[in-house]
Amino acid sequence: MTRRRGRLLAExxxxxxxxxxxxxxxxMVLSALKPAGEIQSAQPRPWTFSPTLESFERVLTVSGxxxxxxxxxxVACAVVALSLxxxxxxxxxxxxxxxxxxVVLLVMLLVAQMVPIEALTIPLFFLMRSVGEVAPAFGLxxxxxxxxxHLAFSLPFAIWMLRGFVAAVPVELEEAARIDGxxxxxxxxxxxxxxxxxxxxxxxxxxxxxxxxxxxxxxTFIISKTENQTLPQAILVFFKPEENDxxxxxxxxxxxxxxxxxxxxxxxxxxVSGLAGAVKG
Amino acid sequence: MxxxxxxxxxxxxxxxxxxxPRRGRRDGHPAALYLAPAAVLLLGVLAYPIYQxxxxxxxxxxxxxxxxxxxxVFLGLDNYAELLARTQFWVVLAKTxxxxxxxxxxxxxxxxxxxVLASRVRAVPRMLLFxxxxxxxxxxxxxxxxxxxxxxDADFGLVNEVLAxxxxxxxxxxxxxxxxxxxxxxVALEVIWCSFPFVLVTMYAGIKGIPDxxxxxxxxxxxxxxxxxxxxxxxxxxxxxxIATIQSIIWDFKVFTQIYVMTNGGGVAGRNLVLNVYxxxxxxxxxxxxxxxxxxxxxxLILLSVTALYVRSQRRSVEPT
Numbered sequence: 001m002t003r004r005r006g007r008l009l010a011e012x013x014x015x016x017x018x019x020x021x022x023x024x025x026x027x028m029v030l031s032a033l034k035p036a037g038e039i040q041s042a043q044p045r046p047w048t049f050s051p052t053l054e055s056f057e058r059v060l061t062v063s064g065x066x067x068x069x070x071x072x073x074x075v076a077c078a079v080v081a082l083s084l085x086x087x088x089x090x091x092x093x094x095x096x097x098x099x100x101x102x103v104v105l106l107v108m109l110l111v112a113q114m115v116p117i118e119a120l121t122i123p124l125f126f127l128m129r130s131v132g133e134v135a136p137a138f139g140l141x142x143x144x145x146x147x148x149x150h151l152a153f154s155l156p157f158a159i160w161m162l163r164g165f166v167a168a169v170p171v172e173l174e175e176a177a178r179i180d181g182x183x184x185x186x187x188x189x190x191x192x193x194x195x196x197x198x199x200x201x202x203x204x205x206x207x208x209x210x211x212x213x214x215x216x217x218x219x220t221f222i223i224s225k226t227e228n229q230t231l232p233q234a235i236l237v238f239f240k241p242e243e244n245d246x247x248x249x250x251x252x253x254x255x256x257x258x259x260x261x262x263x264x265x266x267x268x269x270x271x272v273s274g275l276a277g278a279v280k281g
Numbered sequence: 282m283x284x285x286x287x288x289x290x291x292x293x294x295x296x297x298x299x300x301x302p303r304r305g306r307r308d309g310h311p312a313a314l315y316l317a318p319a320a321v322l323l324l325g326v327l328a329y330p331i332y333q334x335x336x337x338x339x340x341x342x343x344x345x346x347x348x349x350x351x352x353x354v355f356l357g358l359d360n361y362a363e364l365l366a367r368t369q370f371w372v373v374l375a376k377t378x379x380x381x382x383x384x385x386x387x388x389x390x391x392x393x394x395x396x397v398l399a400s401r402v403r404a405v406p407r408m409l410l411f412x413x414x415x416x417x418x419x420x421x422x423x424x425x426x427x428x429x430x431x432x433x434d435a436d437f438g439l440v441n442e443v444l445a446x447x448x449x450x451x452x453x454x455x456x457x458x459x460x461x462x463x464x465x466x467x468v469a470l471e472v473i474w475c476s477f478p479f480v481l482v483t484m485y486a487g488i489k490g491i492p493d494x495x496x497x498x499x500x501x502x503x504x505x506x507x508x509x510x511x512x513x514x515x516x517x518x519x520x521x522x523x524i525a526t527i528q529s530i531i532w533d534f535k536v537f538t539q540i541y542v543m544t545n546g547g548g549v550a551g552r553n554l555v556l557n558v559y560x561x562x563x564x565x566x567x568x569x570x571x572x573x574x575x576x577x578x579x580x581x582l583i584l585l586s587v588t589a590l591y592v593r594s595q596r597r598s599v600e601p602t
Contacts (some may be wrong), residue, residue: 014406093315114588119577123333123427152326232423253424264419
């Protein structure tokens with residue numbers, strides 16, 4: 001009897017906590033849909049009877065947000081595609097081949113994840129400036145520079161995580177393929193790659209989020225070419241000295257959050273098992 | 282795991298494996314080829330900048346030097362000496378540690394408590410909790426910062442209105458971002474909000490990994506739930522807790538976006554600076570790249586010592602040969 005009551009209390013508590021945790025997100029979407037008069041009001045209400053897309057319209061048309069959105073998508077997708085390819089190859093090498101220095105490489109991968117990448121802004125700024133003189137598409141003010149840094153930052157974790165997925169494919173399978181006459185290359189691409197695909201999806205989400213969320217490097221690298229800005233920087237436009245345009249800020253924040261949320265929900269189960277795998281090894 | 286590998290091992294390859302491999306058997310030596318793309322990129326865009334960071338911190342690297350208009354002057358450790366002699370550096374360091382400590386303790390406590398709670402309830406409330414946590418986790422730092430800023434906005438924020446409504450009339454129009462501590466507190470709230478889900482998911486997986494019999498036995502012996510949680514579950518979660526703690530320390534020590542966005546670049550007169558933002562301001566606003574780099578090196582050294590702990594706790598998962 002008391003046990004059942006205890007559980008009911010715990011369940012009510014859980015639902016309340018869930019509500020509190022989700023509330024900021026609800027507030028964000030709600031404020032994005034409120035008409036201007038209700039947002040700039042000293043009596044904010046947790047509902048609205050006249051939802052409108054005005055704020056979204058203002059964001060997408062007036063401030064050329066579509067362009068920044070596209071920039072963010074471009075950078076994130078390039079990072080995902082390249083990091084998948086590179087990390088898959090590296091993970092295969094680190095799990096399936098035995099060579100001297102393998103353990104050293106693994107430890108270096110761990111350490112690389114700990115590097116405070118923000119501290120590297122200064123040398124990276126100068127590096128990209130020099131790169132720009134040789135390959136303009138990867139220099140300062142260009143999206144290529146953002147792709148390069150985010151690729152480098154997401155690789156160590158991606159390799160580390162994929163290693164678990166590759167290791168989960170039984171070695172016997174490779175032997176069978178070998179006996180049937182498949183070369184190692186063929187095995188890697190036609191058998192291993194499809195089997196590891198779930199892991200690749202989970203890994204790609206992390207790389208995507210990494211690139212998508214970046215504020216610091218976009219701020220540092222894209223200095224004068226404003227048309228190459230990405231979303232996080234572009235939202236700052238709505239902060240005005242006299243009065244912040246909260247409706248537009250919330251609408252653009254919503255636009256920024258939705259793609260990540262969709263990805264997250266799609267792969268959450270794999271993400272969790274992947275993380276657990278990365279922790280347990 | 283790896284000791285079970287039955288495939289004949291290819292001959293040893295030097296690290297980094299950039300040399301063209303000898304053609305051996307039919308496959309050649311693919312390890313080097315497979316590793317090359319990632320290795321080249323990591324060397325160029327991660328390892329080289331780390332080296333450069335240290336080099337820049339040893340020079341008088343200002344605007345003129347950065348533009349190439351003045352010769353570089355080697356200072357040795359002068360940048361560091363000057364930095365350590367500044368009161369502001371020590372104040373910022375102390376604030377960074379305090380801020381990170383609040384965030385780490387907050388997200389660990391919240392995440393673990395909710396994981397224990399989630400393991401007790403039926404599927405529907407648990408799913409609701411996980412969905413909400415997932416949402417908070419997925420929210421980009423920038424978007425999250427703006428939402429929390431808006432909730433706590435002086436004039437149009439919900440929090441001030443509610444507080445004024447329940448009797449704290451003085452709170453109407455109160456600015457949360459003005460005071461040093463309330464601004465830090467607000468940022469910490471946002472950081473905890475988006476970082477506790479990681480702890481929740483990790484700890485929940487850990488609790489699920491505890492055999493049911495153990496908990497059943499404890500509860501048959503008459504243990505109450507709080508007692509079982511603290512005396513049975515928590516000790517069994519210790520290895521996971523350690524990893525989550527170190528991971529959180531590393532994350533929260535280098536928070537940049539939230540501080541920068543929510544306190545508008547470090548607060549009024551820089552009183553909400555943390556090391557990361559401090560280095561950024563010194564370098565890019567103050568054009569003192571050498572000093573900024575020195576701060577970066579100090580930060581890296583602090584984090585590396587934490588990392589040493591991390592590697593030790595992870596050593597088991599890097600399988601021995």
